[in-house]
Amino acid sequence: MRIDVLTLFPEMFAGPINSSIISRASRKGLVEIRLHNFRAFAKDRHHTVDDTPYGGGAGMVLKPEPIFAAVQYLREKNGPFPLIYLSPKGKVLDQRMVERWSKLDSFALLCGRYEGVDQRVVDSLADEEVSLGDFVLSGGEPAALAVIDAVVRLIPGALGDEESALDESFTGNLLEYPHYTKPRSFMGREVPEVLLSGNHGEIKKWREKSSIEITMKNRKDLLDKKEM
Numbered sequence: 001m002r003i004d005v006l007t008l009f010p011e012m013f014a015g016p017i018n019s020s021i022i023s024r025a026s027r028k029g030l031v032e033i034r035l036h037n038f039r040a041f042a043k044d045r046h047h048t049v050d051d052t053p054y055g056g057g058a059g060m061v062l063k064p065e066p067i068f069a070a071v072q073y074l075r076e077k078n079g080p081f082p083l084i085y086l087s088p089k090g091k092v093l094d095q096r097m098v099e100r101w102s103k104l105d106s107f108a109l110l111c112g113r114y115e116g117v118d119q120r121v122v123d124s125l126a127d128e129e130v131s132l133g134d135f136v137l138s139g140g141e142p143a144a145l146a147v148i149d150a151v152v153r154l155i156p157g158a159l160g161d162e163e164s165a166l167d168e169s170f171t172g173n174l175l176e177y178p179h180y181t182k183p184r185s186f187m188g189r190e191v192p193e194v195l196l197s198g199n200h201g202e203i204k205k206w207r208e209k210s211s212i213e214i215t216m217k218n219r220k221d222l223l224d225k226k227e228m
């Protein structure tokens with residue numbers, strides 16, 4: 001899989017993509033993450049990427065030309081790919097989207113800055129507009145990293161045997177049950193007796209009940225969602 005990232009701050013990606021699962025998946029040849037600073041596609045002497053908004057108001061808007069030029073360059077070089085614009089106005093990211101993208105050969109992520117991009121970028125260039133959640137970031141980079149992390153771990157072979165992408169939160173419409181490891185007693189808190197029983201039927205029942213409880217407590221909205 002190839003993931004192209006369009007960003008004004010490529011250096012923000014170095015730590016996360018060179019660590020742990022993403023870095024191992026890259027070394028195994030499962031994913032190639034390419035960072036492109038679209039400032040390089042601005043044609044004027046100062047490589048201007050932003051300008052003041054029509055209609056007035058505070059802040060700056062990312063100009064359409066450098067972004068169009070960067071995407072056009074990549075599509076001419078690599079063929080078609082979907083472009084995802086990270087934006088607080090987008091549909092909220094969920095595991096279903098991540099699963100869909102994990103099956104693609106390639107896609108691109110566009111990170112906004114300032115007040116965001118000129119609307120014509122959204123209307124004629126972006127295939128999807130996706131939000132990390134109901135809050136405002138100063139740039140799309142942390143959201144792009146979240147997408148990359150969530151997608152890469154679903155590529156077959158990206159997780160080791162000791163890690164598993166099956167049976168996790170959001171694989172159904174429930175959150176995952178709680179986990180415990182050694183020691184059996186820690187600061188006066190005991191591991192639930194049933195997990196020590198070796199009775200797999202009872203353990204399964206306890207886990208199902210706990211999943212429902214935590215979902216009811218923290219994320220009632222998931223129970224109304226269609227089964228994933």
Ligand code: SAH
Pocket residue numbers: 085086087088089110111112113114115116117130131132133134135136137138139140141143
């Ligand atoms: N003026 C915009 C916010 C711009 S924030 C508004 O009020 O809707 C600047 C950039 O940060 C955006 O272009 C987007 O790429 C990114 N960003 C901010 N919040 C985000 C979120 N919740 N999810 C994904 N990207 C976000």
